[in-house]
Amino acid sequence: MQNPYSDETFLARWLNNDLDPKEKMEFENSEEYQKYKVIIDRVGMLKSPVYDKDRNLKKIKEEMLNTTDTSKVISFLPKWTYGIAATLLVLLGLFFFFNRSTVYKTNYGEQMTVQLLDGSEVILNSKSKLSYKESEWKENRKVVLLGEAFFKVKKGSKFTVISESGSVQVLGTQFNVNTQKDFFEVICHEGKVKAIGAKDSDSAILVKGKAFRITNTVVENWETETSLPSWLSGETTFTNTPLKQVIQSLENQFNISFDTKKINLNQRFTGSYSHKNIEIALKTIFVPMEISYTFNNENNIVLVKE
Amino acid sequence: MEKKSVCEEKNFELIFDDCSESLRNIIYYKCGDLNLAEDIIQDAFVKLWKNCKKVVFYKAKSYLFTVANNNLLNHIAHKKVVLKYEQKPHTELNDQDPQFIIEEKEFMAKLKKAIDNLPEKQRETFLLSRIDKKSYKEIAEITGVSVKAIEKRIHYALVSLREKLGDIL
Numbered sequence: 001m002q003n004p005y006s007d008e009t010f011l012a013r014w015l016n017n018d019l020d021p022k023e024k025m026e027f028e029n030s031e032e033y034q035k036y037k038v039i040i041d042r043v044g045m046l047k048s049p050v051y052d053k054d055r056n057l058k059k060i061k062e063e064m065l066n067t068t069d070t071s072k073v074i075s076f077l078p079k080w081t082y083g084i085a086a087t088l089l090v091l092l093g094l095f096f097f098f099n100r101s102t103v104y105k106t107n108y109g110e111q112m113t114v115q116l117l118d119g120s121e122v123i124l125n126s127k128s129k130l131s132y133k134e135s136e137w138k139e140n141r142k143v144v145l146l147g148e149a150f151f152k153v154k155k156g157s158k159f160t161v162i163s164e165s166g167s168v169q170v171l172g173t174q175f176n177v178n179t180q181k182d183f184f185e186v187i188c189h190e191g192k193v194k195a196i197g198a199k200d201s202d203s204a205i206l207v208k209g210k211a212f213r214i215t216n217t218v219v220e221n222w223e224t225e226t227s228l229p230s231w232l233s234g235e236t237t238f239t240n241t242p243l244k245q246v247i248q249s250l251e252n253q254f255n256i257s258f259d260t261k262k263i264n265l266n267q268r269f270t271g272s273y274s275h276k277n278i279e280i281a282l283k284t285i286f287v288p289m290e291i292s293y294t295f296n297n298e299n300n301i302v303l304v305k306e
Numbered sequence: 307m308e309k310k311s312v313c314e315e316k317n318f319e320l321i322f323d324d325c326s327e328s329l330r331n332i333i334y335y336k337c338g339d340l341n342l343a344e345d346i347i348q349d350a351f352v353k354l355w356k357n358c359k360k361v362v363f364y365k366a367k368s369y370l371f372t373v374a375n376n377n378l379l380n381h382i383a384h385k386k387v388v389l390k391y392e393q394k395p396h397t398e399l400n401d402q403d404p405q406f407i408i409e410e411k412e413f414m415a416k417l418k419k420a421i422d423n424l425p426e427k428q429r430e431t432f433l434l435s436r437i438d439k440k441s442y443k444e445i446a447e448i449t450g451v452s453v454k455a456i457e458k459r460i461h462y463a464l465v466s467l468r469e470k471l472g473d474i475l
Contacts, residue, residue, distance in 0.1 A: 003465060009457035011464040015435070016442065032468070039467050042417050043436045047392040049340055051327045056344060060322070063352040 004032075011036065103131040106147075108255030109275065111231075116143070120159065121152040125178075125231050127252035147252070148178035150189075150229050166197040166214060175206075176229040183245050187211040187224055215242050230272055237272035246285060247303075254278045259302040263291055312366055313358035321366045322351060328438050328448065329367075333374050335430040338387035338422070346381070350374040368450045387422050387429075391437075413474060420470040424463055431456055432463035 005011065013019050014027060014036075027033050106112045106124045114122045114130060117137050124130055128147025136142065141159040153159045155172030163179035166186075173191025178184075186195040188206035195212045196203040202219050204212045213220045222239060230237040236249055244265040247258050253275055269289060273281035282301070286293050290306045310317045326347060333343035350373040354361060361369050393414070421429060431449070434440045435456075440448075442456045449456075 003462070005461070005465075009454065009461050012442070012457035012460035015460065015464075035468055035472075036464060039417065039464065039471065040436070042414060043421075043432075045393055045414075046418075046437055048331045048334065048433075048437050049390060049392060051330055053323075053326060056326060056330070056348060057319070057322055059348050060351045060355075063348065064355050 015040070098135045099133065101131040101133050101144075103129065105129045108251075109253050116141075118154050118156055120154045123150045123232060125149060125252070145177055145179055147180070148176070148231070148249075150174070150176045150232060164198075166195060166202070169194040169196065174228075178245075180245060180248055182216050183214070183242075183248075185211070185213040185241075185245075187229065189227055189229070211239070213241075215245075231275075234275045235272050236275070238269050240268045240270050243267045243269055243289070250281065250285070254281070256299050256301060259296065259300065262302075262304045264305070310363040311358070312354065312361050312363055317363060318351075318355060318358070321354075321363075321370075325367050325370065325448065326351070328434060328440060329370055329374060331438055332371065332430050332434060332448070333378055335389065335433045336375075336387075336426050337378055337381070338389050340390075342378075342381060346374050346377045349377055367448050371448050371450065387426075389418065389422055391418070413471075416471060416474065417467070420467050423470070424466060428459045428463035428466065431459040435460055 010019075010023075014024070019027065104112060104114050104122075104124060106126055106128050109126050110124075111126065112124045114124065116122060116132070117134070118141060120141075122130055122143070125148035128145070128149055130143055130145055130149060132143040141153075141157055143161055145161050145163045149161075151159075151161065151170075152174045153170050153172050157171075159170050159172070161168040161177050163177065163184065165179050165182065165184035168175065168177055168186050170191065170193040173193055174189040175191075175193045176185075176187040176189065178186075184195075184197060186193065186206060188208055188210050190208055192205065192207050194203065194205050197214045197217075197219065199217075202214055202217070204210075204219075204221060206212055209223050209225065211222050211224050213222075220240075224239060226237070236253065238246055238249075242265065243263070244260075246269045247260060247265070250273070251257055256278070267289065269285065271284065271288065273284045275281070282293050286303070292304050292306050293301050294304075296302050310320075312318055312321065329347045329350070330343050333346050334340055337343060347370070350370045353373050354366060354370055421433070424432065431445055434445050434448075435442065442453045442460070446453045446456050
């Protein structure tokens with residue numbers, strides 16, 4: 001097709017009123033202009049067929065619903081909730097990661113020496129458990145004890161031993177803690193410790209050689225001469241200790257159980273037994289107490305008052 | 307650039323309001339089949355909805371056009387197009403003599419035929435501009451070509467019409 005004009009957009013620019021004044025004047029004075037004007041005027045009388053927007057939208061929405069049912073999964077929860085859930089999970093994970101406890105446990109007849117982060121030393125007696133939180137250690141030297149342990153605490157900030165039946169606070173010293181159900185015993189071997197029972201009023205400040213005990217809420221204080229707990233050297237020593245605790249100690253040491261229905265557990269025992277031999281240990285304790293012991297089976301012993 | 311999601315129904319309807327009619331018309335100007343044109347744009351909008359995550363809001367128009375255009379190519383083996391229009395009443399004609407009215411009608415018929423015979427792209431561009439009153443920029447946006455290309459199409463469409471109607475003008 002021939003193009004009678006200077007460029008290929010001339011008429012488009014004319015329609016858009018984009019011609020410069022000179023071009024425009026020349027064009028409007030031409031014969032051609034009249035013809036184009038007629039065409040444009042007549043085209044201007046044409047309209048596209050009626051468009052029913054609502055009908056079309058309705059049809060599209062019906063289709064959209066069908067698609068939604070088959071291939072588009074509508075989330076039960078808005079998307080951002082997944083983000084929050086994931087974040088919480090991570091935070092929870094971090095919380096438990098940083099908040100987890102370090103735990104040491106001994107089994108029947110075992111002992112274990114544990115070095116804490118500050119160089120303090122803990123020796124766990126049999127069937128005992130010690131735990132602490134590494135994350136809080138710097139601010140707070142705090143350990144949780146179940147059972148019996150001997151502590152050699154390095155000097156520093158307050159050091160606390162927490163148990164079910166009481167707690168001990170020290171600055172730096174050596175002491176023994178024995179904590180069982182309804183029994184809490186602290187013996188100070190060096191320095192100065194503060195023992196606190198379940199009730200704050202049941203507390204005592206102990207210096208070297210002093211001992212403190214709560215048995216079924218009854219507080220006792222006494223003195224001891226040993227510089228170290230005897231159980232560290234393979235012997236367990238009792239000073240006027242209720243039989244219940246003595247039997248508990250035997251059970252922990254030798255992995256045995258006692259039938260104690262026929263004896264009085266509140267009797268007191270003073271003395272010690274060796275960890276080496278169960279027969280000798282039983283004899284050492286029960287003969288003086290006038291209690292007979294018979295093996296029911298390998299691990300169960302029946303005690304009867306003679 | 308706005309970050310509207312096409313997946314939100316209100317945005318989707320915004321797009322529909324904005325361009326569904328001109329899209330229907332483009333397809334109609336191309337194929338001359340009104341029902342087919344409406345089917346095709348409906349399909350295009352449904353496809354946009356299915357792919358709403360992949361389509362950026364401001365690209366939606368040209369996406370719809372591309373989809374509709376491809377769809378149209380699947381449908382027709384280029385039948386001869388005969389467009390029908392709603393015609394505005396010709397106010398000047400009312401009091402004219404019957405001879406003039408007849409001549410005018412003949413002219414309109416020839417004009418329509420000349421438009422039908424324009425190449426498809428010139429036809430759709432010319433009519434979008436003259437009937438739908440779309441600016442060159444808008445047409446360029448929808449069809450995905452440059453404004454310059456649109457101007458050329460308009461120019462040549464008009465030259466062509468002038469040539470075909472030359473003897474009766």
